Amino acid sequence: MSNTDNMQSNTNVLVNETQIYPGFYTTNIKKLANVDYLRFQGAFDTVITDLKNDYNKDKFVRDNSFNQSWDHIQGEARELIIKLLEMYCAAEYSGFILYKELSYQLRETNSTLSDGFRLMSRDEARHASFLNKALTDFHLTPSLEFLKKEGRKYHSLPFAWFIHSTYLSEKISSCYYINIFDHLVSHPEYSIYPLFGLYKSWSEDEDRHGDFVGTIIKSQTNLSNGLKARLVCKFYLVLIFSMTYLKYKDNEKLFALIGLDSREYYITTIKSVNKSVEKHLPVILDIENSMFFKKLDACMLHISENKKIGISNHYKLLKFIKKTPHYVALFLIMLSLFLIKSIDTQANRIA
Template identity: 35%
Template sequence: MTDDLGFKLMRRGVKVAAKESILTPRFYTTDFDEVDDIFNLEKNPNLPMEELTAMLEEFRKDYNQKHFVRNDGFHDAADEIQGPMRKIFIEFLERSCTAEFSGFLLYKELGRRLQKSNPVVAEIFTLLARDEARHAGFINKALSDFNLALDLGFLTKNRTYTFFKPKFIIYATYLSEKIGYWRYISMYRHLQRNPDNQLYPMFEYFENWCQDENRHGDFLTAVLKARPELLNGLEARLWSRFFCLSVYITMYLNDHSRSAFYGALGLNTTQFNRHVIIETNNATARVFPEVPDCDAPGFWDVMDRMVGYNEKLIAIDRSEAPEFLKKLQKLPYTERILAGCLQLFFMPTLRSGSFDIEGAGSYQY
C-alpha cells in the first residue's frame, strides 16, 4: 500500500525503508576479533587507559539524559508542513534516523564484544550506543507526527550490512561524528539567528544533540591516537585523504539533491555544505596525517560539476524509461562522477596531524 504522499507502507503508519544506494546511510559490520586485538589490554599495554577512564566518567554523567523531552509544539508544527515540503521533510527525518540507528547497532555490538578484553572501552561504546539510540528514537517519534514511522527492528534484521575492516570503521565513524557535529551546530546557530525559518521544533534540540557528537568524536580521536599506525606513514595518509573525500562528496551530492529542504530553512545549500566541510576538515586536520586542501584551485568547481552529473542520474531514475535503458543512460554520468572523485584525490593536500603523534613535523603546508 502507499500513502497520500506516495510512500510505500509495510503496514498502516509504518514506512518501507528508502531504497539503498551508494549515497544512503549504511549499516556496518566489521571483524570483531580484530577489534578485540586492538583494545586487548594484555596485547596492548600502552593503551591510554587513564584518558579513556576519564572519558568513561564523562559519558556516565549523561548530560542529555533529560534533554530529549518533546514540547507541545511538535505535532502542530508537523501539520503546518504540507505540499512537496512535507515529503522532503519526511525523507530528511528518515535519512537522519537511519544514520543514527546504524551507529547504535555498530556501537552496541562493539560494546558487547569488548566486555572481557577491555571493560572500560566496552562501556564507552555501550554509552555511545545509548546516545545514538536516543537520537534515533527521537527522530522516529518525530516521524510519527507525520503519521509514519520506521520499523527499526525490521531494519536490523533485513538491512544489508557493509563490511569494513576495523581501521576503516574507526576512520569513517570519526568523520561521521565530526561532520555530524558541524552540520547540527551550524544549522542550530543559523536558526537561532533566523527564528522565522524554524520549520520544526526538533532543530531547537540540536545544540545539546551536537555535543553528543562532539564527545563521540573526542573518544574516537583517543582511539586513533592509541593506534599510531593509523596516523603515521604513507598508507595512513592515503586512507585519511580517501575517507575525508568520501564523506565530503557524499554529503555534498546528497544535500544538493535536496536543496528545497535547506531553502525552507533559509540556508543556501552550497554555502552551508562548504562551511560544514571546511570546518570538519579543519577539525580533522588536528588528528589525521593528511586532509584535502579545500582551497586548492578547482576543488569546488569539481564538486559542483559532480552535483550536475548527479542531478542527471536522479532525472534518469525518475523517468519512465525501461530499466536496461536507464542503466545505459546513467553510464556516462557515473563515469564522470568517478573521474571527478579521482581528480579530487590527486589534488594538492595538507600535511597535518597531531603534534603528540608526529611531533614538530606536523602541520606542514
C-alpha cells in the first residue's frame, strides 16, 4: 500500500489516499460475438432474468452496525483488514471494467451477451463502491486514477483461458464468501467488522455471474462436448484450483483473525467449487479422497526451497543447478495432478 495524498473527510478526520491495482483483461471479442445464444435462448433467458431481477438491490446498504469508529482495531489486525479490503476492491473494479467494456464491445453484435455483461458490471460496481466506503472506515480512500483509460496495460487472454478463468473466479468468489458467512454465523465472536454480514448477498451475486458465464461455456460445443473439451476443462480445473490453493499460506494470518484455519478453509472452498461447477462443465475433478492437496503441499515445499536458493549468495549458475531438481520435481507433481481422475458430468462416470 502506498499513501500518496492526505485529505480531510467531512467529519474532519484525516483520510489518506491509497493505491489499488486492478488488472485489465480482454479476449477474442469475435468469439464472444459469435456465441449462438438462439440455440440456448431458454438458458440465457433464465440467467439474464435472474440478473435483471437483482434480488440483492437493497442489501448493500451501510446499516447502523457500520456507524461507529473502527479505531479500536489496531496493529496487525488493522493491517490485515485493510489488505483484504484493498485486494477485493481492486478485484471488483477489475470485474466492473472488464464486464462494462465487454458489454459495450458486444452491443451491436450480440445483444444477449451484451445485456448479461452490463448487468454483471452493475453488480461489480456496487461491490467496489461498498468496499470503497469500507476503506473510509479505516481513513483510506482508493485513488481512482485507473478509471481513466489512458495508461492501462491490458492482458489479452486466449478465449478458452479467459472463459474458464472468469467462470471459475466467479464460482470461487461465491463459495469463498458463503463459507466465511456460514462460519461467522456459527462463530459470531469472530465477526470483527460488519462487512462479513453481507457475504451471503455477495456470494449470491457472484454465483449468478458464474451462471451467466457457465451458460456461455455450455453453449460452446467445443468447450462442453467431446474428449477435447473434457481434457481442456480438466486442465483448467487443475491449474486454477492449484493456483488458488497455493495462496493459502499468504492468507494464514487473515483467516486466523476470523477463527479459520487457512489450509482447511481453502480445501473446503475448492471442494465446494468443484461440486458447484458440475452443472456447467463437462468434467469435475475427483478430489474428495485423492492426494490432490497433499501433492500441492509438496509443490509448496519445492517452491519455497527455490525461493531460499534465489535469495542466497550463490553465483547464478550454482543457483540454477541447485534449483533444477526442484523444477523437475514440480513438473512431475503437476503432471501427476493432470493425471488424477476426473468425473464426466454428462455420463456421470469416472474417466
